[in-house]
Amino acid sequence: MAAFDIRKQNVQTSDPFNPLLTLQTGEVTSNGFEINIGGEVLPGWNLTGGYAYVNAFVSQDTTSIVNNKIPNVPPNQFTLWSTYELQEGAAKGLGFGLGLFYIDNRYGDLDNSFILPSYFRTDAALYYRRDNWRVQLNFENLFDVNYIKNATFDYRLALDPGRPFSVSGTFRIDF
Template sequence: NTGNEGNRRYNVPKNNFNLWTTYDIQDGSLEGLGFGLGFNFVDERFGDNANTFVVDSYFLTNAAISYELDNWRIGLNFRNLFDIDYIESTDNARADEVYPGEGFTMIGSISVKF
């Protein structure tokens, strides 16, 4: 389709940035306690291949806390910590079809190493 020649692909931001870092306490009374903090930035992008509309950029903050003892680990992850409303993606075939991103989400986990 030459009608879209030179246009940017839909749902592909010009800039995308992700950062995740963790810190685990190594000794003392809080040994085994860990923290994580992450950021995700997605720049504005076109919502269709014809480039007829723009989807706004968004910035998410994520966090985690965990505790590890012997071979057991328990953790909580927090996605979209500040419950930001954003558009995750669109459907190129239908300009009126946009998919919102998930709101604040908490995920728990328990794991064992053997």
């Protein structure tokens, strides 16, 4: 668990009137808390969860953006990841995982003129490990949800979409 109150001066942000230029704001503040918990529920079954609340805003400036929210910073984020690995038998070492990720609405620019919508994404994993090696398949965005990851240059016409459904594989040997 962590609580924080961070203040930074002269942070560069995109100019709300020209996204190709940057401005230095007087001071930005980020405060909130984060809590993470994880452990083994039963032999082979692990759960990890987390929640974060972040209040990020311009706290001092000579322009009208004081108290505006910092772009691309969601006030609420939630994650839950669960894995289960078989402990006995011929399939010992075979594991499955499921991850849930929630990102709240957030402003897309420093002027707070538009909002990026919240999204909920589901990931999964299938793996097998034995001795010093492991093979794994990861399935990101399992239900192929369309979502906006962030706004580049704090500009409504430069939105970065989240990855569509994708599969990646890894093979690892530890020496």
